[in-house]
Amino acid sequence: MTVVSAQNLSLTFQTADAPVHALKDVSLDIEAGEFVSFIGPSGCGKTTFLRVIADLEQPTGGEILVNGMSPAEARKARSYGYVFQAASLQPWRTIEKNIALPLEIMGLDKADRQKRIERVLDLVELSGFAKKYPWQLSGGMQQRASIARALAFDADLLLMDEPFGALDEIVRDTLNEALLDLWARTNKTICFVTHSIPEAVYLSTKIVVMSPRPGRIHEVIESTLPKERPLDIRESAEFLKIAARVREGLRAGHEA
């Protein structure tokens, strides 16, 4: 099943001096259960593409379907959960209350909310922290809480915009491993924006290399790594080969 289908998608921002082509003729299909990373330099449109899927930006040309619907319909049908670079937890709500926020908005009853909160907190390994406030948690834990919040209402598609970009390398490794584990257990489709080549290669089944001005897809690389991925797979020849291809693609896209 195709979860996201984009055909010649374009988005041009009108600015004071010149129009900015954030996306130009982007065509891409994402199948259910895939883990797709978007990588490229600033201004390549990777975040914009994610925001179009989420109905946070309106395309100016081309077509896009999410679960066979328009992005606005998909949003109303709660088709996706979105994770931002900043955890964006409300400081006046405890972790469980933060996870309850979308559930309250969607009108779920209290018992159902409680069940879901417990389940997703367990999934991101934050079970003991339900009653803590965000400032009492480390940056990595806050980001895990925000992932739990995006998982709480059972959307099959998870959109993640550089979720670990602000975290240090060690925390990032742990979270990458945890995310793969979570993906394997929940069978979600994940779209993941990143700046990091190792992160993209380690996580993805498909790596979309993008280039800027205008924002477009330079190359789509299918990963040949197995689904089981311990952290030390990153030293394997296979991994390094894919990473080299991504780097080459980024360089070529930049020069083009």
Place this chain on the structure above:
Amino acid sequence: MTLRSEKTVPVLTLVAGLMVIWYIATVFLNAPFLRDQAERAGTPPPSFSELIPLTMAQERPVLPAPHQVAAEIWKTTGAMVLKGRPFSKRSLIYHAWITLSATLLGFLIGTALGVALAVGIVHNRAMDKSVMPWVITSQTIPILAIAPMIIVVLNAAGISGLLPKALISTYLSFFPVVVGMVAGLRAPERADLDLMHTYSASRAQTFWKLRLPASLPYLFTSLKIAMAISLVGAIVGEMPTGAVAGLGARLLAGSYYGQTIQIWSALIVAAALAATLVALVGVGHRMVLARMGMKEAA
């Protein structure tokens, strides 16, 4: 608690310093009158050491000494209570209560008006463009000029008593509430609002679950200012309108009859009242922040 005691010493030191300056000023400001008096009576001018106690015992001094003011305040508050007549017309408690009731009513109306305007400004493009300039313009008109007009117009409309005075407080106090509340309701970042959008939250849900809680720290900071100027508004409202009761009326009566001690005691009571009211808002601020699990910002 540690914070309290850390503050106590500096505050007391400052008060002690002010007292010293006040006493010195008393001597120098009140001495000329005593010298003139002696000259007119044809007696030799009093020596400096004779002068000092006399400067602090005049009936209508240019500047009354602190203990004269303290005695007057006691006479018109504590002593009245002991006599069982705390609400007699000669009691400052009575006058302070008159002013306080107008202050609180004006503060409540001002807060409600300010919050309502801010909600309108944030949610309605037309109001956003049109209301703020008028809000700012309203504050450029001297309150002393507009206060009698409010009283006269409302009187003609058959409204008198507490409400006209309270509306003068409202006129001053709604302003900081509007400004603070607009900033507070707009405090949520782009990502916070985007998140609500991805949940397909309605405007009402975004308001109750994001904008309003985010605005509360801003609101309380504004409320402290609003409370203090509400009191100023109530006093100003009593002055040009021939009011017979209230701290403003007391100030006015004092200046008619040259009762400087009475003026100063009314001033001190007004200042103490303002400090108490602002402190109470501060307590509310801390309680709300604690309820919301946030560390104190102010």
